[in-house]
Every structure is written in C-alpha cells, then in structure tokens.
Amino acid sequence: MRSFKAELVDSRRVGDLFWGRYRAEGLEYLQPGQFFQVGLERIDMFLRRPLSVAGFEDGLVDLFLRIKGRGTRAIAESSTLSLLGPFGEGFSLSGARRVLLLAGGMGIAPVRFLAQRLRRENREYRLVWGIRDGRYWQAFGDLVGDCEVLSEDGSVGRRGDVMGFLEEESGEGWDLVCACGPSGMNEAVLGWIKARGLRGQFSLEAHMGCGWGGCRGCWVRFAGRELYVCEDGPVVEVRGDA
Numbered sequence: 626m627r628s629f630k631a632e633l634v635d636s637r638r639v640g641d642l643f644w645g646r647y648r649a650e651g652l653e654y655l656q657p658g659q660f661f662q663v664g665l666e667r668i669d670m671f672l673r674r675p676l677s678v679a680g681f682e683d684g685l686v687d688l689f690l691r692i693k694g695r696g697t698r699a700i701a702e703s704s705t706l707s708l709l710g711p712f713g714e715g716f717s718l719s720g721a722r723r724v725l726l727l728a729g730g731m732g733i734a735p736v737r738f739l740a741q742r743l744r745r746e747n748r749e750y751r752l753v754w755g756i757r758d759g760r761y762w763q764a765f766g767d768l769v770g771d772c773e774v775l776s777e778d779g780s781v782g783r784r785g786d787v788m789g790f791l792e793e794e795s796g797e798g799w800d801l802v803c804a805c806g807p808s809g810m811n812e813a814v815l816g817w818i819k820a821r822g823l824r825g826q827f828s829l830e831a832h833m834g835c836g837w838g839g840c841r842g843c844w845v846r847f848a849g850r851e852l853y854v855c856e857d858g859p860v861v862e863v864r865g866d867a
C-alpha cells in the first residue's frame with residue numbers, strides 16, 4: 626500500500642456530482658474495479674473516503690464523485706489529494722471476448738474505467754447506464770462515451786432503468802456481465818445472470834473504515850456469501866447455475 630500525491634488538472638461540477646481529473650505518478654498498474662482511500666494531503670486518515678478509479682490514461686486519474694457529506698465535499702473542493710492504495714480485487718477479463726456492462730447511477734465510476742480498458746484491448750462490449758435524471762449525463766456523459774442511457778425521468782435516452790432493460794435482453798452471446806449499482810439493481814442482475822447460467826462480476830459497496838481488512842466494518846451478504854468488501858472485493862465473481 627502506498628500513498629500517491631494527485632494534482633487536479635481538470636474538473637466539472639453539476640449540483641452534487643463532481644468529476645476530477647488528477648495527475649499522479651506511478652499508477653500504470655491500476656486495474657478497473659480497484660479503489661483508493663482518498664484524503665486531503667494536509668489532513669489525517671480520519672477523513673479518507675473509498676472512491677473507485679473512474680479512469681486512467683496517460684498518467685491522469687479520473688474520479689467521479691457524488692458529494693454526500695463532509696469527506697466527499699472536502700475532496701471535491703481540494704486541488705491536491707492523497708490517494709492511498711490501490712485497494713481491492715478488480716474486474717478480471719480472462720476469457721471474455723464479449724462483455725455486457727451494467728451501471729446504475731454512480732456505479733458508472735468503476736464501469737467507465739472498465740469500458741476504457743475494454744476499448745484499449747479491442748474487446749467487444751455494450752454499456753447500459755441507468756440514471757435518475759439528466760444531471761448524471763451532464764456531469765459524466767461525454768467521459769463515458771458510447772453507451773445506452775436509461776433515465777427514470779425520460780430526460781436523457783430512453784425512459785426506464787437497468788431492470789427494465791434486463792426484461793428485454795435475452796443474455797445470449799455474452800461471455801461476461803459486469804455490474805455496479807445500488808443493491809436493488811445488483812440483486813436483479815444477479816437473478817438474471819443465475820437464471821441464464823452466465824458469468825458475472827459485481828463491484829460492491831459498503832461503509833468502510835480502513836479499506837484493507839483491519840476494522841471488519843465492511844461486511845455484506847451477497848449471492849449467498851458473507852464478504853468483507855475491501856478484502857474479498859470490491860469486485861466479486863458469480864457463476865450462474867442454469
């Protein structure tokens with residue numbers, strides 16, 4: 626585990642949504658799905674918050690943020706960050722030629738990094754992103770690039786959500802389904818994958834303390850397993866049994 630200094634080079638804020646692009650040295654080995662415990666250079670560990678890497682190219686790291694409380698607000702307002710990590714298991718693309726990506730709301734952060742990697746590796750993918758309203762598109766849309774958007778209020782793309790998309794999608798032809806979203810969406814995707822015997826990977830979220838296995842604070846139950854998200858995930862693999 627190392628700490629990296631990250632300098633803000635570009636950003637955008639739309640309401641409580643924030644995109645920051647940071648220059649940071651030595652991160653070439655980052656894997657989509659991994660996260661940092663992000664803090665301010667001048668303040669202690671107490672204010673660190675887990676944030677997924679939303680992209681990495683040419684020495685520039687992207688973070689996508691929803692400002693919730695004092696930690697995420699401080700991060701969005703700071704021009705220099707300390708990135709501790711990277712932590713966790715990322716997505717594993719071994720044997721995957723055609724990948725279906727499903728993101729709900731801020732779940733787009735790790736999924737966007739994964740799409741960036743899939744593009745670079747010339748693998749085939751389809752990205753479906755469910756959002757509540759147009760703010761998500763204004764904040765991150767041009768950075769996400771090619772994707773199908775479903776918005777709950779119908780203001781961008783088609784009206785609907787990821788669950789509605791699944792009702793219409795047969796699942797045929799996909800080697801791997803990667804998902805990140807709220808727990809209701811994850812459960813729906815899990816049921817869909819299981820019913821079709823597909824291979825899935827989920828990036829999970831939990832309230833976290835340390836980020837590396839010391840506090841036991843990030844316990845969740847998912848797909849019949851009991852997991853510590855920082856140690857066993859955040860990305861966990863599930864195989865359908867159909």
Ligand SMILES: Cc1cc2nc3c(=O)[nH]c(=O)nc-3n(C[C@H](O)[C@H](O)[C@H](O)COP(=O)(O)OP(=O)(O)OC[C@H]3O[C@@H](n4cnc5c(N)ncnc54)[C@H](O)[C@@H]3O)c2cc1C
Binds near residue numbers: 678694829854
């Ligand atoms: C592995 C991982 C990756 C994440 N990646 C991202 C990301 O890329 N972008 C992003 O915007 N957020 C991400 N999060 C969530 C983010 O860490 C929390 O929103 C943040 O820690 C809130 O801190 P705060 O000080 O702003 O809010 P606080 O003042 O601590 O809390 C404000 C509100 O948010 C709730 N909250 C706090 N932490 C979480 C959490 N982990 N999950 C759900 N609700 C929470 C609290 O219960 C409270 O209601 C990630 C979380 C994990 C575990």
Ligand code: FES
Binds near residue numbers: 841842
């Ligand atoms: S966050 Fe401390 S054990 Fe997972």
